[in-house]
Amino acid sequence: MDSRERARPLPGFGGDAEERGSSEPAGVRENRIRLLNEVASEGVKILKQSERHLPDTVERLLPSTKKQLNDLMQRALAQWRKATEGVDNVG
Amino acid sequence: MSDNLILSVENISGLYGTRQFEFKPGLNLVTAPNAAGKSSLIHALQTLILEERDLTPRGYFLHSFESTGRVELTMGGRQYIRRLRARDGSLSVGGEAFHPEGRKVSLFCIASEDNELLDRVKTGKALRSTLLDFSDHRYYELLGDFFEQQRLRAESQLKQYRDKQAELELLTSQLRKIEVELQQLENERKTMAAVPLEIVVRTEEERRRLTQAQRDLSQLISEITETEGAISRSKNLLETKRNQEIRLQQRVREFESQHPDIEQEMASIDSEIESYKNQLDRLRSEMNSVQDRLQDTSRNWTRYVKYGIEECFACGTPIKSEQLRDRQKQLEQRSSELNNEINSLQWRIEGRKKERIQLEQEWTEVKSRIRAELNNARRAIDVEENSLTKLEAKLNSLLPRRPELSRLVEQLEATFDKETREKLERRRQLDEKIARRDQDRKTKVASIEQIGDVRTQILQFEEEIRFCQQLKHLVSEKAEQVRRAVRDMFNKRVTEVYHLLEFDRDFERIYLDDGFELKIIRRFGDQRKPDSINTLSRGEKETVALVLMLAGREAYLSDFPFFIADETTFYDSTRFRRIVEYVSKRVPYTIITNLVPKDKQDTLTIEHQLATV
Numbered sequence: 001m002d003s004r005e006r007a008r009p010l011p012g013f014g015g016d017a018e019e020r021g022s023s024e025p026a027g028v029r030e031n032r033i034r035l036l037n038e039v040a041s042e043g044v045k046i047l048k049q050s051e052r053h054l055p056d057t058v059e060r061l062l063p064s065t066k067k068q069l070n071d072l073m074q075r076a077l078a079q080w081r082k083a084t085e086g087v088d089n090v091g
Numbered sequence: 092m093s094d095n096l097i098l099s100v101e102n103i104s105g106l107y108g109t110r111q112f113e114f115k116p117g118l119n120l121v122t123a124p125n126a127a128g129k130s131s132l133i134h135a136l137q138t139l140i141l142e143e144r145d146l147t148p149r150g151y152f153l154h155s156f157e158s159t160g161r162v163e164l165t166m167g168g169r170q171y172i173r174r175l176r177a178r179d180g181s182l183s184v185g186g187e188a189f190h191p192e193g194r195k196v197s198l199f200c201i202a203s204e205d206n207e208l209l210d211r212v213k214t215g216k217a218l219r220s221t222l223l224d225f226s227d228h229r230y231y232e233l234l235g236d237f238f239e240q241q242r243l244r245a246e247s248q249l250k251q252y253r254d255k256q257a258e259l260e261l262l263t264s265q266l267r268k269i270e271v272e273l274q275q276l277e278n279e280r281k282t283m284a285a286v287p288l289e290i291v292v293r294t295e296e297e298r299r300r301l302t303q304a305q306r307d308l309s310q311l312i313s314e315i316t317e318t319e320g321a322i323s324r325s326k327n328l329l330e331t332k333r334n335q336e337i338r339l340q341q342r343v344r345e346f347e348s349q350h351p352d353i354e355q356e357m358a359s360i361d362s363e364i365e366s367y368k369n370q371l372d373r374l375r376s377e378m379n380s381v382q383d384r385l386q387d388t389s390r391n392w393t394r395y396v397k398y399g400i401e402e403c404f405a406c407g408t409p410i411k412s413e414q415l416r417d418r419q420k421q422l423e424q425r426s427s428e429l430n431n432e433i434n435s436l437q438w439r440i441e442g443r444k445k446e447r448i449q450l451e452q453e454w455t456e457v458k459s460r461i462r463a464e465l466n467n468a469r470r471a472i473d474v475e476e477n478s479l480t481k482l483e484a485k486l487n488s489l490l491p492r493r494p495e496l497s498r499l500v501e502q503l504e505a506t507f508d509k510e511t512r513e514k515l516e517r518r519r520q521l522d523e524k525i526a527r528r529d530q531d532r533k534t535k536v537a538s539i540e541q542i543g544d545v546r547t548q549i550l551q552f553e554e555e556i557r558f559c560q561q562l563k564h565l566v567s568e569k570a571e572q573v574r575r576a577v578r579d580m581f582n583k584r585v586t587e588v589y590h591l592l593e594f595d596r597d598f599e600r601i602y603l604d605d606g607f608e609l610k611i612i613r614r615f616g617d618q619r620k621p622d623s624i625n626t627l628s629r630g631e632k633e634t635v636a637l638v639l640m641l642a643g644r645e646a647y648l649s650d651f652p653f654f655i656a657d658e659t660t661f662y663d664s665t666r667f668r669r670i671v672e673y674v675s676k677r678v679p680y681t682i683i684t685n686l687v688p689k690d691k692q693d694t695l696t697i698e699h700q701l702a703t704v
Contacts, residue, residue, distance in 0.1 A: 036565050043237070043566070044230040054229075058236035069237055077558055081551075 033082045039076045043069060094167070096680060100599040102160035103138055104152060115699040116680060118675050121684040122391040123695035129684040132695070133224060133657045135201050136682070138173050141193040142199075143184040146175075153177055160250040166188065166652075195225050199643035202636075203657040212609065212636035213624040219607035226577050226645065231570035235563050242559035249552035252545045259542050266535040273528045279509060279522050286514060294511045301503040318486045332475060336468040337681045339461055346457045353454055360447045367440045371433060378429045387423040391415055421474075564580035576635070578603050584642030592669050594634070603637060609635065630663035637670050644678075660687060 047054060050065045061069075100106050106128050121130045139162050146152055153160045153175045158176040174185035190196050197435075198208050198221070202402040207221055223229060260552075300555050302321045350356055387405065392415050394400045402409045556603040582602045589595050599612040599619050624632065644651065655676045 022158055036562055037477050039562055040234065040569060043234040044227055047230040047233055051645070054233070058233055058240055061233070061237075061325075066237075069234075070241075073238070073241060073559075077555060081554060 028083060032080060035076055035079055035083065039072060042072050044070065097165040098132075098135065099161075099163040099165075100132070100135040101162075102154040102157040102161055104134035104154065106131045106135065107154055107157070111152040112697060114680055114697065116679055117593045117681065118671065118700040118702065119680065119682045120698040121682060121695065122687045122692060122698065124687055124689035124692060127693075127695045128697065129246045129686070130203070130657060132686065135162045135202060136174065136655060137203075139164055139196060140196050142188055142283060145194055145197070146182065146184050153182060188653065190650070192225075193409075193646055195643075198225075199640050199648055200651055200653055201657075203655070204638060206636075206640075208640060209633070209636045212639065213629070213632050215609075215623070215632075217606055217608045218421070218603065218639075222577055222607060222643075224573060226573050228570050228573040228577065230575060231566045234566045235570060238559045238563040238566065239578055243561060245552050245555040248547065249556065250605070252548045252552060253490060255542055255545045256549060259539060259545065262535055262539050262542070266532065266539065269528055269532045270534060273525065273532060276521060276525045276528060280518070280525060282517055283521070284514070286511060288510055291515065292675060293647045295517060297503065297507050298512065298515075301500070301507055304496065304503055308493075308500050311492055311496055315486065315489050315493065318489065321644065322479065322482045322486060325377055325475055325482060329472060329475045331481060332468050332472045336465065339465045339468065342461055343457055346453065350450070350454070351406060353450070357450060360443055360450075364440055364443050364447070367436055367443070371440070374429055374433050376431065376437065378426065381422055381426045381429060385419065385426060387501065388415060388419045392419060411635065419550075420665055424455065454553070464563055465672065518554070578605070578607060580646055581639070581642055584645050587639055588638050588641050588645070588673070592638070592673055594638070594669075601638070607640075630666070634663060634666045634670070637667075641670070641674065652679040653682060654680075655682045657684050 046065060046068045055061060068090055095117050098112045098114065099109065100112070101109045105126065112130070112132065120131060123130055134152055138146065158177045162173045164171045171189045172186045173188070176183045176185070177365075198206065202209060208218070211221055213220055274645075335393050387403075390404055391402075391410065392412075394404055395412050395415065401411055585601055585603075589598070589601060595614075597614060599614045601609065604610050611624060611627070612623050613620045613622050626634065627635065644654070670684065672682065
């Protein structure tokens, strides 16, 4: 993923906040977008690793894959919280 | 080093035993009649290429009558081996696949009967799932579903905390009300007029005495009621026992009056029975004699009838036949009379015996059981009479105390300072109310503390939900981007391939729409008309499918060294020829199978050509 894509505000997310005249600092917003993109990219990697057992629905994912995805999300959420501490408007 | 490919096949599909095939760079045209191994050859190549999960569900890869099979490809000095083994009803696969993306190869480089892309184009179905399956689209879709699921979970937890918060708000509001009420009660208590201590002490003493007297009176009344109840029950029991005694005595008297001298009565019956028995013996003896005589008479009668002898067989006395007949009649009559008398006498003896047994039983019952019951009843009456006497004595001792105590209570109530009493009572009630309210307050405070501060958790879950929503939004957007990119790439490649094949004379354009359905724009002179893929002929559809396969191959597998087409007899020959020329120029090894009639050729042959058909 190139850096331009990372910095690009997502529709209904950074862009909206900007339109609403958010007081959120630009650095915080970029951090959050980068974090979301990283989660998506890591999530794809995890699913690719379990390619041989990849089902059609999320309910049928292997428990180990589900756990990996869940851990990823919780780690990212912790970072997200850290990044947005003290910021009122989080999108 | 030779550029030829050597394919060695053992027990694969219809190829039994070990077979070897050689393919040369360029076009390899495999021709054979039906059931000579063309499709099996394709299956052998698929065995080398497909991943284990795609091989195992298809039972036809291994020869039906063999449990192991093997495919070996020698290419550029390297060997690729795949082994199949049937075990416990399933197929296990050994060895590495020839290419890491076997499914993609199978879809874009092997035009066989089981190619999903060919099948979907021929039946006019959308290609979304088939083409997107090879992109990151499905990962993003799965991720989107996963984040959505996480959001729903977080929302469910948030709801629980919001319910707790609502409960907390309710408890807080109730606590405020209690505190206000408590404040009012305490204020009221403070404003109550003070009562001098000596009056309080005196009133308290009076109240204590009155309460004690009331309690004693109430206790006495209760005791009297209880004793009266016990007396009533005792009398009832006594009456029952006395009635029982009377009934038993009556029974004994009746028996004694009916049988004044029971022993003599029984001796008389015994003697009567004995007399009957003697009579019976006599009658039986006579009966025996009559029977003997009747037997003699019968014999004499037989002698007379048989031999005409008219004399007694025993003593030789002459005897006439008429006399014999009369004697026989008399004896038979007497025998019958005796029989009746014996029966009658036996019946009488039995009757008397029964009477005697019954009498003896009744006598025994009167002597033992009834007398025992009588004794028990008498003892019970004595006990109950004693108990009743004691209860009546107790009642008599209690009753005089009642008016005394009633008088005392009345007296104390009359002298009691009612005003002060009411004042003190009100104060006492108020104190109790304050204590209850204070207890309520403590309970509410404990409940509030137990729930704790849920605001932090609510904020955290709200944040998690927003996080999941934004992740879902992001991956959905990415899935959409991939979907568009795949579609655009295919459309671009299809157009290029069509142009190179010079098929664009009849069709302005062939493309995938937003839903991955194949659409065409027909050209007729200067006119253009959009149309559905279903309007194409079978040959045209097959051509379109092959073009799509080539587009996929160009995009994803441009370095893959084979292109295989099975059973090409059914393709439009002119267009297929161009496709083969196009493929042969781009792919090192092109393998085409073709059906020939059995009368022209009876075995499988491979003809090699260099990039031309």
